[in-house]
Structure formats: structure tokens, C-alpha cells
Amino acid sequence: MVLSSYDFVIAGGGTAGLVLASRLSEDSSQSVLVIEAGSDQSNNGQVKIPAFYGALLGGEADWKFTTKSQSNLMQRTVPLNQGKALGGSSILNAQVFAPLTQSIIDSWASLGNDGWDWASVRAFHDMSYTSPHIPEASRGTLGVGSLPTRDNSIPGPIRTSFPMEPHPIRRAWAETFEELGYLMPTDPSTHGSVGAFSNLATVDPISRERSQAANCYLEPIKNRNNLHILTNATVERILFEGKSTKAIGLQYHHEAMTPSVMARKEVIISAGAVQSPKILELSGIGNREILAKFGLDTVKDLPGVGEGLQDHLVVDLSFEAEEMLETQDSIMRQEPEAIQQAITEYSSDRTGILTSSGILTYAYMPAVNLLSGDGHQRLRTLLEENRPKKDNAKEQARALALYSIAEKALLDPHAPSGVYITSLGQNPLESDPVTGERTYKPLPGKHLILAGILSHPTSRGSVHIQSSNTLDAPVIDPKYLDNPVDMEVFAEHMLYLQSLASLSPLSKLLTQPPTPSRAISHLANLEEAKKYIRLRAVSMWHPAGTCSMLPEEIGGVVDNRLKVHGVENLRIVDSSVIPVLPPGNLQSSVYAIAERAAWLIKSEYGLK
Known part of the structure; x- marks a missing residue:
């Protein structure tokens, strides 16, 4: 009552x-x-079993928001899935528990928010979750060799783990980036950290069920x-x-x-x-x-x-994978025998493909091709040419303050401007590039997704009511890629990400030569990468600000x-x-x- x-x-x-x-x-x-x-x-x-998160989208537990048509995404409207249930979006997200970075939190304080620097915030971040014990033998496969052991004497409510450990994608990811000089050297939250690591998931290490609010x-x-x-x-x-x-x-x-x-x-x-x-x-x-x-x-x-x-856009590149690689493709195709086997494994001893959303690896990366030479000069010129100019003094002050933080990150070789992830299986949320409708038609075989995320968008949008009626959804206009800087940086990231598929040992998990799951996702140059982004970019469901x-x-x-x-x-x-x-x-x-x-x-x- x-x-x-x-x-x-x-x-x-x-x-x-x-x-x-x-x-x-x-x-x-x-x-x-x-x-x-x-x-x-x-x-x-569908909430409890980690692999089934996609089944919640568009249902009772989803607000089913969509954006206004986006001029830089071929006039597409973009689904913006947000949780409508106790626990909110923590019940339908992909369970990635990504570490904060000191530089970004410190930037919050630099904007006039005393008490919101990393030294003040980190204790509250740490008290929210319990990290898993990492056996010494597993540190190499997880790409966390130097990660310090956290003090779990006072456990946080959210339980985290490394599902599906061991899985070959973890070692292959870590070793590939180590060869490139981009293996995360220590705690990903350290100031200026870039590099690859295995990401934590909000999956209870014992029950292997989703851990949420x-x-x-x-x-x-x-x-x-x-x-x-x-x-x-x-x-x-x-x-x-x-x-x-x-x-x-x-x-x-x-x-x-x-x-x-x-x-x-x-x-x-x-x-x-x-x-x-x-x-x-x-x-x-x-x-x-x-x-x-x-x-x-x-x-x-x-x-x-x-x-x-602000919101994060994500674009996926899918490649045909070797038959030995464990993926979620058969589950996505609704193959009865595969589903029964997965349910049996999960029910009997909490193992198998259902224990994870399929996202096991992460990398915080700069735009490598824009760090020096002509690429660096091109980026500097773009940043200067597209610096915000507003008629309203208050709007200009906010826009310039936020832009300066993004600019600093984009020019810093030790700060990420993109995030790369892998996903075990083809994209179940694939949409029609013209209508934006989800028209997924499963492919045969096994597939591995390499996905790129624009982590520091300079574009800013808005959310406003469209009437005084409380039942009407607001108008959501992220203005994705409104600033040309975003498209340039994103396209460079996608080309670099594509090149990883040809590098060993990651390439050993793919058919040879590396073959895109769909011909449309082969990116020959920067202009094709930009075209592909316009066709394929969708929201990571991270609205903020x-x-x-x-x-x-x-x-x-x-x-x-x-x-x-x-x-x-x-x-x-x-x-x-x-x-x-x-x-x-x-x-x-x-x-x-x-x-x-x-x-x-x-x-x-x-x-x-």
C-alpha cells in the first residue's frame, strides 16, 4: 500500500x-x-539467461524508443532500446561491465563539477561490484597479466565474471594486440590507458545468471x-x-x-x-x-x-569463422538440436554458450592512422574547421567546453577515441539499411563479429517533448555524425578494425583468406567505410547528457x-x-x- x-x-x-x-x-x-x-x-x-538478452528487445520490458530520422544515416530512424522494468536497462543490456577511465572522469571535474574527479569517484565505482578471482594460469588467456587483484573483502552487490573462460578468442585477441603494441598494460581504469583486454560481464560466477540492479x-x-x-x-x-x-x-x-x-x-x-x-x-x-x-x-x-x-554508435564487420570456433550461430538460427544441447549444458552445470551475451573481448583504441604524419594534420584541420559556433552565448559555452574535451582525447595517442569488441556469432539485430527495420535472415555456418564503437562523438543532439500529453514519447534526435570529425574518425577506426582480421593469431579463428559474412561489409577505402557506416551504424543504447x-x-x-x-x-x-x-x-x-x-x-x- x-x-x-x-x-x-x-x-x-x-x-x-x-x-x-x-x-x-x-x-x-x-x-x-x-x-x-x-x-x-x-x-x-530471458532476463536470467545471459545469451537471451536479444529476445527482450521490442517486448514488454523495452520502452521501444526510436530516434528521429538521421540525415547522416540515410534518413534512417534508429532503435534506442531502454529497459522498462525493475532494474531498467540492466535487465536487457549485453552485460558488458566496461571500466571507467581516469581521464574521462577527471574531465567531468574540469567542467566545474568539484568532487567528480577520479580520486573521488573510483571508490563508489568499486563499491558497486565484486570482481572475480583470477587464477594465475588464466591471466594470459584473459589478457590481464598485470591487472592488480582487487580487494573483495567488502563485496559489491553486482557480481561479475569472465564467462566462457577459456575461449580461444580471448588469447587470440590479447596476443594479436600485443604484437601491435596495444595490449592493455595494467588496470584499464588507469589514466590514459589504451589497449586490448578481456571485459568483465555482469554474470554471476556461480549461478551464471544475469547480475542486475x-x-x-x-x-x-x-x-x-x-x-x-x-x-x-x-x-x-x-x-x-x-x-x-x-x-x-x-x-x-x-x-x-x-x-x-x-x-x-x-x-x-x-x-x-x-x-x-x-x-x-x-x-x-x-x-x-x-x-x-x-x-x-x-x-x-x-x-x-x-x-x-550523446550516444555511442556501433558498426559491425562479420567474418566467416572456422568450424571449431564455439559461437552462438546455431542458437540464432533456432536449430532445435543446438538449442537443446545448450539448454542441457546450462541447466546441468551452468556451462556453454548460454552463459554469455557473446561479447568477451574489448579494446580501447586511438585512431592509429590519425596519430602522425598527414593523418594527424588532417585531423587537426578537421577539428579546427568544425569547432562549434553557436549564436546563443550559453549554448556556445557548453558546446566549446565539451568539444575541447573530445578534441584533447582525439589528439592524444594514449586516450581512446574508439572501442573494438568481438561477438561470437552473426548479428541477430541486423536491420534493413533503408528502412531501419530489423529483418534478420540467418546465415549458414559460423561467424565472428568485429565491431567498432565511436567512443568520443563530438556531435550533440536533444530530447524534447512533442506535446503536453504524458503518453507521448519525446522526440529523440541524437544528430548522429552531425560534426564531420565524427565520420572521419569512425571511418579510420573501421578500416583499422578490418585489418585485424588478417593478423595472426586472430586470423587463425577465421576462414582463410578472411571472408566477410556479407559482401557489403568489405571496406576497400575510406570512402567505402563512410558509406558502410551510413548504412549500418546503430545505437549502442548509451544515451546520456x-x-x-x-x-x-x-x-x-x-x-x-x-x-x-x-x-x-x-x-x-x-x-x-x-x-x-x-x-x-x-x-x-x-x-x-x-x-x-x-x-x-x-x-x-x-x-x-
Whole structure:
């Protein structure tokens, strides 16, 4: 039963929201309510079994967002899958737990966010998870020979592991990059680190089930008397005291009713980079002109709301693999015998192909061909020619501040501008290059994907409401590749990535000579790489930055305590506050932000 008031009311029971719920309810004197639009999917086998994450996309647990048509991607609309369930996107992502990098976190602080440098953030990142024990004999195959052993004496809620160890892709990946001089020398979180490594996965090392916010943060404490979780309830707007800017509660929709709940201390918005700006705008917080367009009264004129959207694009190159390589192709083709064998292995001793999403290796890489000579000069010229120029002084200040960070990373040979991953099997999310519709037709044989991610996009988009109707999805316009720098850097990465397929020992896992699974994915030169990117690039589902943690004078929405500028008793805690994307997958960043936010809140109110 939902009470009329709580100390803390949290909009969104996703990755960040459940971290907050767990930590804030540790003090039994405080009452906490979480309002989640989705349901509890924790017992869903497609959530539990790591390899089945793709089956969740487009279903009940997915918001099924799509972007506005993108002019630089052949006018395609791009699916932006986001979790709609307890645990949010942690229940449907590909389970990659990518390390943060010191240089990016330090850049958050450099933008005017005191207390958000690496020295301050790392402890909260580390307290969110438990790393697996790495036997000495496995260090070589994992490409983590110098990785220091973490202190797990106080285990974090999220359990991580190296699924499918040993698998030949791990050693081949590590040894190939070692020959190139790009094997990760130590902890990937070290300042300026580039190179290859085996990535952790949010898969429990014992049960081999997905480790996510609902089963790790919420399940152990869900019976606390001071914690209430309301599912299948959609937050509509923030309530304010009279005509003031003091937030006092939330209005939400549940079972054909539209009740309200009051917050004695704070309202916390943890609805994600797409939904959080929508809730703010529907509540009268945002650009005055946008609000007026839809007949909404302005509570706080905050033009940064919904602006600054960043996302990672990914492009895959698929190659025919040797028959001996264990991949997920037969599962993707729905072959009954293969499915039965995989289920038997998983059920009997938690082994086999179902224990992983198929992503086992990672590399943080600079654009090698742009580091020196003519390539380096070409990059410098592009960066100068495409430096942001805005008419609005506040927009220009924000754009230039963010651009300078990306520029520094792109020019630094010790900072990643791209991420490379492998995936065991053909792409089950393949889409038609014209319509964007997912029209996957499985190929025979075995395949290995080498995928490239643009880790430091200079382009920025937006998320804004399209009406005052709470049921309408917002307009999502990432403006992918809007800055020509992004296309140039991305194309160079894709050409370099393709060249890896011919290098031993990675090439030994592929048919010889290396043969693209589909003829269209052979890239002969830079222009063909650009054409292929326009045809094939899709979202990694890493939206961020739409309620950026920045000073208000340069277009920020929250301050360094994650409080909304000029509004009392209102914080935002989710990926929307991230001012600059980390190089890899977002979930480790969101856990770190939520852990630090909980500490900030508890410190402010003197809670246990």
C-alpha cells in the first residue's frame, strides 16, 4: 500500500533508482518510495539467461524508443532500446561491465563539477561490484597479466565474471594486440590507458545468471518496512509548493487513477536520459520557449534540459569463422538440436554458450592512422574547421567546453577515441539499411563479429517533448555524425578494425583468406567505410547528457550534488547527468554515479 508521503520519492526503478532505494533505506528512520513504469521481470528466463538478452528487445520490458530520422544515416530512424522494468536497462543490456577511465572522469571535474574527479569517484565505482578471482594460469588467456587483484573483502552487490573462460578468442585477441603494441598494460581504469583486454560481464560466477540492479540491489532488501516499490505506475509530473520552485511530490498514473505522493525531504528523478528531461519539461522545468509551445507554465527556465544528448554508435564487420570456433550461430538460427544441447549444458552445470551475451573481448583504441604524419594534420584541420559556433552565448559555452574535451582525447595517442569488441556469432539485430527495420535472415555456418564503437562523438543532439500529453514519447534526435570529425574518425577506426582480421593469431579463428559474412561489409577505402557506416551504424543504447552536470551559466541542469539548478528538493540521478560519455558501456558509470549520489544525500541529511 502506497502511503501519502515519504522522506524520499524516486521516479524510476531502473539501474540508478534501485541503487538509491537500497542505500537510502539502510537508515530505518527514513521512508523511501520507488515508482516504476514497468513490471518486475526478475524471474523471466530471458532476463536470467545471459545469451537471451536479444529476445527482450521490442517486448514488454523495452520502452521501444526510436530516434528521429538521421540525415547522416540515410534518413534512417534508429532503435534506442531502454529497459522498462525493475532494474531498467540492466535487465536487457549485453552485460558488458566496461571500466571507467581516469581521464574521462577527471574531465567531468574540469567542467566545474568539484568532487567528480577520479580520486573521488573510483571508490563508489568499486563499491558497486565484486570482481572475480583470477587464477594465475588464466591471466594470459584473459589478457590481464598485470591487472592488480582487487580487494573483495567488502563485496559489491553486482557480481561479475569472465564467462566462457577459456575461449580461444580471448588469447587470440590479447596476443594479436600485443604484437601491435596495444595490449592493455595494467588496470584499464588507469589514466590514459589504451589497449586490448578481456571485459568483465555482469554474470554471476556461480549461478551464471544475469547480475542486475533488481536481483542484486533490491532482492536482498525488498522486505524492509521502510521501502515501498510501486510497479506499472508512470510518473506524470513533479508537484511544487504553490507557485514556488520547491518540489514537494509526484503525480503518477496507476490502474486508471492519477494519485499524488508527497516527499518530505526530496524528489529524485531516475528515469534515464530519455524520460528524465521529459518529466522535467512536463513539470515546467526547461526551455521557456519549448514549454510555452505546448501551453505549459514555466516553473524554472532551464534551457539545458533535453540538450546535449550523446550516444555511442556501433558498426559491425562479420567474418566467416572456422568450424571449431564455439559461437552462438546455431542458437540464432533456432536449430532445435543446438538449442537443446545448450539448454542441457546450462541447466546441468551452468556451462556453454548460454552463459554469455557473446561479447568477451574489448579494446580501447586511438585512431592509429590519425596519430602522425598527414593523418594527424588532417585531423587537426578537421577539428579546427568544425569547432562549434553557436549564436546563443550559453549554448556556445557548453558546446566549446565539451568539444575541447573530445578534441584533447582525439589528439592524444594514449586516450581512446574508439572501442573494438568481438561477438561470437552473426548479428541477430541486423536491420534493413533503408528502412531501419530489423529483418534478420540467418546465415549458414559460423561467424565472428568485429565491431567498432565511436567512443568520443563530438556531435550533440536533444530530447524534447512533442506535446503536453504524458503518453507521448519525446522526440529523440541524437544528430548522429552531425560534426564531420565524427565520420572521419569512425571511418579510420573501421578500416583499422578490418585489418585485424588478417593478423595472426586472430586470423587463425577465421576462414582463410578472411571472408566477410556479407559482401557489403568489405571496406576497400575510406570512402567505402563512410558509406558502410551510413548504412549500418546503430545505437549502442548509451544515451546520456540530457540533464548535464554542468554550471547553469554554460547550460547545465544539475550541480555537482546533482541538484537541479534553481529548484529546491529536486535531484536527478541517472545517465542524463553525465556531461561526457565514458569510452565503453554505460552501466558501470551509472552504478558509480548512483552510489556517489546516495552518499551525497545521506551525508547532507546525516543518515546512517
